[in-house]
Amino acid sequence: MKCFNVKFMFVGILAVFLSACSNGIPKCSDQDVQNVLTEIILEHNFGRFSEVDRKKLKFTYSGFMSDLTDKxxxxxxxxxxxxxxxxxxxxxxxxxxxxxxxxxxxxxxxVYVEITR
Known part of the structure; x- marks a missing residue:
């Protein structure tokens, strides 16, 4: 019975995870999107700094606005x-x-992200 409960919990967690991604459109504030944005900004805006200094920077995001959702x-x-x-x-x-x-x-x-401006 214990094995059945563990399998059921795993299937339940998997179902929740898959249903969360089912619409296929990321939100502006998704953590994965923010992580990719940080990588892009570090490479293009802070590339002249040493890697040690770049690792000392902490990025925060706010004021998220969705301009358009192209279904x-x-x-x-x-x-x-x-x-x-x-x-x-x-x-x-x-x-x-x-x-x-x-x-x-x-x-x-x-997640694929491009900064346009």
Missing amino acids: ESKTQYCKAQVKANGSIDSRPYKWDAWIEYFARYTDDGM
């Missing part, structure tokens, strides 16, 4: 404010900007 291409068009705080060369560093981006899932379930 045909399953793409979400968004705006958000991003802030980076930390230290660069042992000095306090702050940066903030409003960004526009879109997000969608790839065929293999990964």
Whole structure:
């Protein structure tokens, strides 16, 4: 009986996970989307800094706005404010900007994000 309960719980958790992704359109504020945004911003805006300094930066996102949900291409068009705080060369560093981006899932379930402005 114990084995049956464990299998049932696993199937239940799997069903909840799959149903959460069933619409196929990521939300602007999804954590996976934020993680990809951070990677893109680190590479393009902070590439001149050392990797040690880049790791000291903490990114926060707020003010999420959905501009458009394209159900045909399953793409979400968004705006958000991003802030980076930390230290660069042992000095306090702050940066903030409003960004526009879109997000969608790839065929293999990964999140694809592009910053448009």
